Amino acid sequence: MGALRRRVALGMAVLGTSGLLALAAPGTAQAAAVCPGHEVETLRFSTGIVHVFRRGDYICAYTVPKASGAKRTMSVSVQARGSRPVVDKGRYKRRAGPVTVHAGHRCVLVKGAVGGGSVSSGWILC
Numbered sequence: 001m002g003a004l005r006r007r008v009a010l011g012m013a014v015l016g017t018s019g020l021l022a023l024a025a026p027g028t029a030q031a032a033a034v035c036p037g038h039e040v041e042t043l044r045f046s047t048g049i050v051h052v053f054r055r056g057d058y059i060c061a062y063t064v065p066k067a068s069g070a071k072r073t074m075s076v077s078v079q080a081r082g083s084r085p086v087v088d089k090g091r092y093k094r095r096a097g098p099v100t101v102h103a104g105h106r107c108v109l110v111k112g113a114v115g116g117g118s119v120s121s122g123w124i125l126c
Contacts (some may be wrong), residue, residue: 002031035098036059041124047117050076057104062097063112077111
């Protein structure tokens with residue numbers, strides 16, 4: 001009976017700790033669910049933020065608004081040098097994207113927009 005109580009107590013402790021970690025870093029957990037890999041760039045602009053991730057030869061990006069609310073026009077674009085851009089544009093509440101390109105060792109151009117604000121990275125990750 002004592003062993004069972006210890007196992008239940010351990011299970012509750014693990015669940016409690018994981019819940020605290022989720023509360024402590026909600027943006028990290030959310031970002032990991034959107035794009036794989038590690039964040040390599042954060043492009044801030046007046047109305048939003050573009051998050052850029054790399055995993056091996058692939059680049060993934062998405063745009064989020066600074067203020068939540070009604071649907072608005074948002075976009076994200078990633079272009080590997082020498083290729084056509086991959087674009088997601090529409091009216092969204094939470095985010096545009098993710099979009100992913102195979103960049104290999106090529107530079108990429110990342111763009112994002114929310115409403116009237118926008119950002120362009122220039123050629124990065126060369």
